[in-house]
Amino acid sequence: xxxxxxxxxxxxAISSLYAxxxxxxxxxxxxxxxxxxAHGALLALGGFTxxxxxxxxxxxxILGLVGAVVVTGLVGGVLYLQVIEPVExxxxxxxxxxxxxxxxxxxxxGIFVTKQTISIPQIAPGSVSIAGTSIQNNTxxxxxxxxxxxxxxxxxxxxxxxxxxxxxxxxxEKGASxxxxxxxxxxxxTWVLAAMFAGFAxxxxxxYQTGQWNMGLQPLLLSFTIVILGGLGSIKGSIIAAYLxxxxxxxxxxxxxxxxxxxxxxxxxxVILLVRPQGLxxxxxxxxx
Amino acid sequence: MSDSFLxxxxxxxxxxxxxxxxxxxxxxxxxxxxxITIIGILYLMMFAMTWDVASGxxxxxxxxxxxxxxxxxxxxxxxxxxxxxxxxxxxxxxxxLSGLAGLAIGIxxxxxxxxxxxxxxxxxxxxxxxxxxxxxxxxKGSFGFKSPPTSLAGTGGSTGALVTVNRSAMATIIDFYIxxxxxxxxxxxxxxxxxxDSGRILSAIRExxxxxxAAGIAPAKHKVFAFVLSAMTAGxxxxxxxxxxxxxxxxxxxxxxxxxLNIVIVxxxxxxxxxxxxxxxxxxxxxxxxxxxxxxxxxxxLEQTLSDVIPVVLxxxxxxxxxxxxxxxxxxxxxxxEPELEDxxxxxxxxxxxxxxxxxxxxxxxxxxxxxxxxxxQDNEY
Numbered sequence: 042x043x044x045x046x047x048x049x050x051x052x053x054a055i056s057s058l059y060a061x062x063x064x065x066x067x068x069x070x071x072x073x074x075x076x077x078x079a080h081g082a083l084l085a086l087g088g089f090t091x092x093x094x095x096x097x098x099x100x101x102x103i104l105g106l107v108g109a110v111v112v113t114g115l116v117g118g119v120l121y122l123q124v125i126e127p128v129e130x131x132x133x134x135x136x137x138x139x140x141x142x143x144x145x146x147x148x149x150x151g152i153f154v155t156k157q158t159i160s161i162p163q164i165a166p167g168s169v170s171i172a173g174t175s176i177q178n179n180t181x182x183x184x185x186x187x188x189x190x191x192x193x194x195x196x197x198x199x200x201x202x203x204x205x206x207x208x209x210x211x212x213x214e215k216g217a218s219x220x221x222x223x224x225x226x227x228x229x230x231t232w233v234l235a236a237m238f239a240g241f242a243x244x245x246x247x248x249y250q251t252g253q254w255n256m257g258l259q260p261l262l263l264s265f266t267i268v269i270l271g272g273l274g275s276i277k278g279s280i281i282a283a284y285l286x287x288x289x290x291x292x293x294x295x296x297x298x299x300x301x302x303x304x305x306x307x308x309x310x311x312v313i314l315l316v317r318p319q320g321l322x323x324x325x326x327x328x329x330x
Numbered sequence: 331m332s333d334s335f336l337x338x339x340x341x342x343x344x345x346x347x348x349x350x351x352x353x354x355x356x357x358x359x360x361x362x363x364x365x366i367t368i369i370g371i372l373y374l375m376m377f378a379m380t381w382d383v384a385s386g387x388x389x390x391x392x393x394x395x396x397x398x399x400x401x402x403x404x405x406x407x408x409x410x411x412x413x414x415x416x417x418x419x420x421x422x423x424x425x426x427l428s429g430l431a432g433l434a435i436g437i438x439x440x441x442x443x444x445x446x447x448x449x450x451x452x453x454x455x456x457x458x459x460x461x462x463x464x465x466x467x468x469x470k471g472s473f474g475f476k477s478p479p480t481s482l483a484g485t486g487g488s489t490g491a492l493v494t495v496n497r498s499a500m501a502t503i504i505d506f507y508i509x510x511x512x513x514x515x516x517x518x519x520x521x522x523x524x525x526x527d528s529g530r531i532l533s534a535i536r537e538x539x540x541x542x543x544a545a546g547i548a549p550a551k552h553k554v555f556a557f558v559l560s561a562m563t564a565g566x567x568x569x570x571x572x573x574x575x576x577x578x579x580x581x582x583x584x585x586x587x588x589x590x591l592n593i594v595i596v597x598x599x600x601x602x603x604x605x606x607x608x609x610x611x612x613x614x615x616x617x618x619x620x621x622x623x624x625x626x627x628x629x630x631x632l633e634q635t636l637s638d639v640i641p642v643v644l645x646x647x648x649x650x651x652x653x654x655x656x657x658x659x660x661x662x663x664x665x666x667x668e669p670e671l672e673d674x675x676x677x678x679x680x681x682x683x684x685x686x687x688x689x690x691x692x693x694x695x696x697x698x699x700x701x702x703x704x705x706x707x708q709d710n711e712y
Contacts, residue, residue, distance in 0.1 A: 076445045078452075124649070136391055136448050137598055137652050144591060145645040152638055258587055262456060265449045304460045307453050314442055314450060 046174045048295055054180045056287025057187035058249060059263060060280045061242040063271075064194065065235030066264035071211035071274025072231040075135045079120060079143030080264055081257025083236050087113045087243025088252035089150050092159045102164045102248070109240045116146075117236020121229055143257060151254030159252045161244070183245050190241065191280060198276070207231055211274045266310040342664055346606065353613070354510055357503045365502050367623065370576035371616030372509045374596065376516055376567035378608035381593045383520050384432075384560035386603035387529065388553055389536035390439055394451035395564060395593050397435075397458050400584040401428045402565030403572040404462075404469060407579030410479040412468075417480050417492060421569045428565020429558050436557030440550050452590075459585045474580025482508045482573050505575050512570055516563055520605050523559065532556055533603065588641075595648045601658020610660050615644060 062084065069077045087109040095105030124142055128134040165178035198204035206227050209217040218224060246252065246260070267286060271278030290305045356368055381395045402424040409420035435454070439447050462469040470476070483504035484491030493504050523529055534542050535549045542549050568584065571577035583589075592615065593608075600611025622637040655662040 076449060078449075128653070131656075132444050133389060133391060134652055134656060136445055137594065138649060140393070140591070141595065141645045141648045141652070145642060145649070148641045148645065152634060152642060255587070258456070262449075262453050265453075269446075301464075304457065304464070307457050307460070310453060311450070311457075314446070315438060 048291055050174070050176055050180065051295075052288045052291035054183050054249070055291060056284040057184045058242065058245055059267060059287045060283035061187050061190065061238060061245065062260045063264040063267035063279045063283050064191070064276065065238040065242070066261075067268050067271070067274060067276055067279040068207070068231050068235040068238070070268060071276075072207055073125075073129065073228055075125070075129070075132070076139070076265070077235070078136060078139040078261065079146065080235075080239055081259070081261030082143035082146040083113050083117060083239035083257075084243035084246060084260050085147050085150060085252070085254065085257045086116060087240030088159065088161075088247035088256060089154060089254075090240070091244040091247065092161050092252065095161050096159070102162045105161060106164060106241070106244050109244045110237045111240075113240025113243070114233045114237040117239070118229055118233045120236070121232035125232075126225070126228075143261075147255050147257050154254065156254055159247065161248050161252075164244075164248055179248060183249055186241075186245070190238070194238075194276065203227070203230060262310075263306055266306045266313075269310060270313050350514070354507075357506055362499045362502050364620070364624075365506055366575050367620055368616075369502075369506050369509050369574055371613065371620070372506075372513050373567055373571045373574070373576060374592065374616055375609045375612040376513055377564060377589075377593050378596045378600070378612040379516060379520055379605055380560050380564040380567060382597050382602065382605055382608045383524060383563070384436075384556045385594075386597060386605075386608070387524060387532040387536065388556055389603075390443065390553070391448040391594075392435070392451045392557075392560075393448050393594060394454040394590050395560075396585055396589040397451075397454045398428050398431055398561040398564035399568030399571070399589070400455065400458055400581075401431045401561075402568030403577070403579055403584045405565075406569040407475055407479050407572050408468060410573075411475055411477065411579070417482075417573050421566065421573070424569035425562050425566045428568070429562035431565070432558040432561025433554065435561070436554040439557060440553060455585050455587070455590060459581055462581050462585070469581075470579075472581055474578060474582070478578060479573055481505070481575065482570070502575055509570065509574055509576075512566070516567065517605070517609065520559075520563065524603075524605050528552060528555070536603070592644075595644055597658075598648055599651055599659055601660040601662070604658065604660055607658045607660040611658070614659075618643070 065083070066077060066080045069075065069080070090109040090112045091102070091105035093105075094100050094108045095102040120139075120142060124138050125135060128138065163177075163179045165182040168175050168177045169181070170176070196204075198208050206217065206222045207230065209220070209222060210224065210227050210231075214224065217227075242260070243252075243256075246256070263286070267279050267282045268274075270286065271280070271282035286306050286309065289309070290301075293301050293305050357365055360368060377395065377399060380398075381392065384390065385392045385395075405424035405427045406417065406420040409415040409423060410417055415423075435451065438450075442450055463471055466472075481491045481501070483493040483495060483501040484498075491501070493501075493508075495501050495504060524532070531542060531547055531549070531552050535553060539549050572579045572584070577583055596611035596615045597608035598611070599607075599614060600609065601607025619637065619640055622640050625636070651659065
């Protein structure tokens with residue numbers, strides 16, 4: 042017996058989470074034209090930071106969330122300045138370096154912290170009953186915070202100079218330079234912002250499911266799928282793609298078989314790449330080097 | 331081999347020869363347990379070499395080489411364990427199937443390039459693993475097969491190994507030499523291929539595909555062949571691996587995320603696009619693990635032993651190499667660099683005399699071209 046309401050609720054929650062997971066990846070790709078293979082590791086970093094703050098030191102989970110966002114933002118900035126920027130023009134080097142940096146972070150947690158699964162106290166404990174269906178407050182928090190953050194991001198890119206500069210860079214680096222945008226600074230901002238999103242998503246993921254030292258790979262592949270489906274560097278496309286994939290996955294796992302978790306997005310990815318490599322909302326990427 | 335012939339070889343060939351002979355003599359000085367570890371290192375060397383022939387030479391990063399290894403390993407395991415086929419038949423079949431898998435990756439790789447291909451290939455072992463879980467009747471799920479396949483060498487009994495001897499230590503030594511012989515054959519094949527005209531075309535594709543087309547050579551054919559060769563040889567290594575004492579048909583051994591990753595790291599360490607480099611890199615990595623395992627000391631301040639921390643050391647080492655010696659350790663030591671990962675900022679500008687662009691810019695342009703543009707499907711020039 043399939044419960045439509047449950048599918049709807051968990052579909053919305055998991056899709057919102059997926060959108061948050063993918064936004065950082067989209068931002069970095071849109072602006073720098075590089076795939077950040079350490080993206081998944083930044084999620085793990087967020088999860089582990091909040092685990093330290095709210096579980097090991099027993100402080101408030103809200104503080105853990107804030108701390109995680111700050112720490113991942115800082116690490117994202119350092120990663121860009123110290124690792125990526127010197128070899129930015131070299132795709133192969135960036136791929137290898139981000140891959141290694143990501144695994145370095147994750148193995149660091151696995152070796153020096155714990156190889157066990159980690160869990161953190163719920164940010165919003167308890168549950169409410171809406172129309173006869175009981176919903177975890179945590180699920181509501183995931184959805185609401187995701188919507189707020191996405192709205193905030195849209196305000197940023199539509200209304201502020203920094204946001205506009207970031208979008209301008211993703212449209213054309215040459216054009217952005219011509220109108221006086223400081224590329225290096227904008228890329229740094231983008232990395233920090235993307236890392237913050239990743240950190241936030243990592244905390245939510247850890248609290249919604251559980252976390253593990255190697256929790257980064259699945260979200261990375263998922264982000265890639267979402268970015269490809271949504272179209273390159275398109276924030277709107279990524280969000281729509283996240284909801285599509287989240288719902289397709291929720292429906293298949295609850296209707297067909299729960300063993301299919303993870304297979305659906307990956308199989309979709311292969312099909313999309315072969316059939317429509319520019320995605321749904323591909324705005325195209327300027328090819329000036 | 332006459333004296334004059336030997337004198338004509340560059341010194342590095344001597345070094346390599348001494349190295350290989352020394353590796354071949356390792357059973358003389360090791361215990362049986364140590365030798366099993368060394369057999370594992372031999373397979374890592376094979377995996378890295380076979381990865382390099384496609385990825386190192388064409389510059390198309392394959393981050394899921396484990397998929398090819400797993401096709402080989404699972405094919406021979408299913409045929410041998412479930413259907414009782416002799417390894418002498420099941421290993422060649424595994425090779426053919428892996429070659430087909432290479433074709434299945436190689437053809438899309440003509441359309442999907444650069445960073446996309448890297449991420450797509452990263453996905454493939456994950457999908458393979460899901461298939462193993464879904465069809466656990468055939469692939470035995472996440473626990474792997476219950477009994478090992480026919481071993482290459484054993485002490486008679488019920489297992490019916492290919493080579494039967496009296497003592498198990500002797501069996502391990504024979505196991506080592508079978509693996510070693512295959513390593514040498516693979517090395518010779520890949521070395522000869524990459525030093526041939528075809529290998530030169532692959533390097534040229536990496537540097538400037540348009541120039542290759544302009545010279546009247548179809549790059550597609552060569553790229554696909556490189557992938558098929560890479561997959562076939564990896565499948566052979568993977569198939570042998572599960573029959574040896576070092577390997578077992580288990581997803582943790584054939585499809586671990588870290589396997590593909592280690593292959594990439596050791597190749598980067600040694601030097602992409604050299605065949606010799608990845609071998610040396612794998613040997614270094616294996617040697618490091620081996621030594622750490624032998625002298626396993628608990629580290630002060632941490633609740634860890636030395637061998638636990640090895641992966642971290644390796645990642646840092648890999649990053650340092652990409653940063654300071656992007657051509658890899660082997661070419662760096664030989665003082666001849668391959669313009670694969672060079673950083674334009676760190677070298678004198680070298681523009682071609684006709685006002686052309688440097689190889690680095692050409693690669694960058696190629697990457698830019700590989701991005702699909704909106705509103706138009708990617709032109710598929712094949």
